[in-house]
Amino acid sequence: MSVSVTDAPTRVARAWIALQxxxxxxxxxLSVLELxxxxxxxxxxxxxxxxxxxxxxxxxxxEVIARQIMDAIDAAGVGPAQLRLQRAPAWSSDWIxxxxxxxxxxxxxxxxxxxxxxxxxxxxxxxxRGAPIEVACPRCGSSDTSQLSAFGSTACKALYRCLACLExxxxxxxx
Amino acid sequence: MGVRQTSIEPSRAPxxxxxxxxxxxxxxxxxxxxEWCGHAPILEEDIALTNTALDLIGQxxxxxxHAGRLGAAQGCGVVLDEDQLAxxxxxxxxxxxTLVELPRGDFAFTTLRNAMVATWLTHMWQxxxxxxxxxxxxxxxxxxxxxxxxxxxAADWVVRLGDGTAESKQRLEExxxxxxxxxxxxxxxxxxxxxxxxxxxxPRWSALREGWFAQMRxxxxxxxxxxxxxxxxxxxxxxxxxxxxxxxxxTDMQYLQRAYPGGxx
Numbered sequence: 121m122s123v124s125v126t127d128a129p130t131r132v133a134r135a136w137i138a139l140q141x142x143x144x145x146x147x148x149x150l151s152v153l154e155l156x157x158x159x160x161x162x163x164x165x166x167x168x169x170x171x172x173x174x175x176x177x178x179x180x181x182x183e184v185i186a187r188q189i190m191d192a193i194d195a196a197g198v199g200p201a202q203l204r205l206q207r208a209p210a211w212s213s214d215w216i217x218x219x220x221x222x223x224x225x226x227x228x229x230x231x232x233x234x235x236x237x238x239x240x241x242x243x244x245x246x247x248x249r250g251a252p253i254e255v256a257c258p259r260c261g262s263s264d265t266s267q268l269s270a271f272g273s274t275a276c277k278a279l280y281r282c283l284a285c286l287e288x289x290x291x292x293x294x295x
Numbered sequence: 296m297g298v299r300q301t302s303i304e305p306s307r308a309p310x311x312x313x314x315x316x317x318x319x320x321x322x323x324x325x326x327x328x329x330e331w332c333g334h335a336p337i338l339e340e341d342i343a344l345t346n347t348a349l350d351l352i353g354q355x356x357x358x359x360x361h362a363g364r365l366g367a368a369q370g371c372g373v374v375l376d377e378d379q380l381a382x383x384x385x386x387x388x389x390x391x392x393t394l395v396e397l398p399r400g401d402f403a404f405t406t407l408r409n410a411m412v413a414t415w416l417t418h419m420w421q422x423x424x425x426x427x428x429x430x431x432x433x434x435x436x437x438x439x440x441x442x443x444x445x446x447x448x449a450a451d452w453v454v455r456l457g458d459g460t461a462e463s464k465q466r467l468e469e470x471x472x473x474x475x476x477x478x479x480x481x482x483x484x485x486x487x488x489x490x491x492x493x494x495x496x497x498p499r500w501s502a503l504r505e506g507w508f509a510q511m512r513x514x515x516x517x518x519x520x521x522x523x524x525x526x527x528x529x530x531x532x533x534x535x536x537x538x539x540x541x542x543x544x545x546t547d548m549q550y551l552q553r554a555y556p557g558g559x560x
Binding site: 174176177178179180206207208209210211212268269270271272273275279293295 | 338339342343346347349350351352353354356357429430432433434436437438440441444448
């Protein structure tokens with residue numbers, strides 16, 4: 121029979137604490153929790169199950185992140201654990217936490233605008249829908265910015281420039 | 296060196312074939328887009344084309360992995376993994392529509408094909424996100440967001456080229472006439488489709504026709520181009536009968552795994 125110690129943090133709680141230390145290798149300003157990709161930590165008795173939702177289908181960081189998560193769980197002594205990749209519901213940049221957005225901005229990456237609701241595929245023009253989103257420069261805060269490239273150094277980012285301070289910067293794509 | 300890696304044969308069960316058609320569409324187009332790495336007309340588009348390829352490879356990986364598991368469940372015995380399915384099939388076991396294996400052409404050709412395929416994929420993924428197969432539905436719900444981003448980017452360029460210089464317009468027009476006959480295959484249905492529609496796995500490809508045409512009509516008119524008439528030609532890549540181009544592509548793509556079986560880094 122096992123005796124539960126009520127004031128000691130549970131295994132699951134300790135796992136969550138350990139996960140706070142796991143940083144996204146491509147955006148090291150953010151932890152995997154701030155990125156919003158860890159969906160659940162479940163105590164399965166012999167095993168801890170960590171449920172992770174990938175950001176982009178082809179993101180090469182996904183495998184590195186999975187390995188780092190397992191290492192962090194081991195280091196915290198709450199393993200053994202197994203990682204389950206869960207695709208649905210699909211990850212959205214809306215899941216990045218408020219603290220995550222602040223840290224992105226401080227790191228020099230403009231945080232993503234809210235994702236517009238798109239229930240169905242439109243039958244009209246597939247080009248521009250609505251007003252262009254306003255992206256504020258993470259350095260000087262000016263909204264006088266323009267897109268340089270719809271794609272950037274990683275799957276999750278686009279490239280912008282600030283027309284006020286003239287610095288280029290990255291923008292986390294809303295998806 | 297010297298060890299020849301023998302080919303594998305995927306399951307012929309209709310659900311596996313249905314998933315492989317889509318997986319191969321993503322895989323082969325990604326391979327073509329990868330050829331642009333270091334060769335696109337401007338750096339931003341070099342990055343855009345290869346990032347698009349990366350998303351497509353991610354989608355293909357998920358679908359191939361799933362096709363391998365489905366194949367085992369359908370009685371093929373072993374679970375073929377994504378790498379075996381991507382690199383060790385014979386040409387006739389690739390089931391992508393011919394459109395995506397055509398050589399990359401110039402930037403106008405690549406851009407227009409990307410717009411055509413991304414538009415088709417947004418409709419396909421949208422349908423598949425309600426698939427009776429939970430894994431397929433999950434892959435689709437993620438992929439539809441990526442496809443929309445690709446679609447908008449490619450569409451912007453189609454208009455820019457069509458509405459650009461006399462040369463860019465002419466090149467886009469040539470691309471349209473070269474590509475158009477191969478789009479018919481994207482809206483054909485056969486027994487594999489019937490099976491998928493009956494089981495709720497996914498739509499008949501013919502069900503995507505109306506939505507695709509509506510969007511392409513608007514896009515082409517914004518680009519100042521007329522939609523070509525439908526001709527009698529039908530390509531047959533998705534039943535494994537390919538153009539001469541796929542063999543060359545596979546030679547390049549499969550070389551490493553054939554020469555160094557199981558090689559990884």
